[in-house]
């Protein structure tokens with residue numbers, strides 16, 4: 621728990637989430653606004669209960685919790701180790717759970733404002749629906765790790781199987797035998813290049829195949845390798861990747877069968 625770093629926080633004033641990058645920009649360009657509006661209004665993006673503090677001056681800026689999470693919050697549980705995450709992924713019984721994790725990450729990218737619900741209602745909803753990220757490892761509850769692909773990467777985010785997700789620009793490229801999904805941030809900087817072998821690409825849903833650079837929401841399970849300029853990753857199964865293009869209406873999310 622002590623080293624837990626969050627990529628985003630929930631702001632109670634505006635009922636929206638804000639990412640490390642966006643808050644860092646406010647911190648660096650308008651420190652008065654930062655202190656008057658944001659610094660004291662950061663909460664856990666899952667349970668909305670634990671207060672977070674923004675560590676802007678670290679090597680890799682992040683949010684960290686300064687008090688307790690709701691009992692049912694996934695951040696109350698220890699993260700899976702590298703071996704636990706790999707074993708969990710390899711067990712075919714967990715495919716449906718992994719699918720739920722990917723879908724849940726894509727859903728979370730549709731900015732909700734929660735204005736129709738009171739904070740108590742939200743907490744109650746969250747405490748009664750079990751998070752797909754709380755998984756059983758040898759009868760112990762563990763938190764399967766997830767990470768925004770556009771967020772600042774910490775050393776512990778590399779070389780371990782986890783879920784990556786984000787609202788990004790994406791493009792398919794091909795060499796002689798393999799495909800590569802190029803993921804860029806809004807500034808059009810490459811954040812990750814995912815290798816997909818020709819065989820795996822064949823099984824990927826046609827709605828996720830397109831030409832040119834497109835805006836979309838992406839979630840995938842993989843290990844990230846640190847690579848200068850653009851991190852690299854590798855998808856083993858076609859169901860390890862989920863893409864929702866921006867022009868696909870929201871109603872289709874539940875229809876994205878893999």
Ligand SMILES: [Zn+2]
Nearest residue numbers: 664667689693
């Ligand atoms: Zn929490």
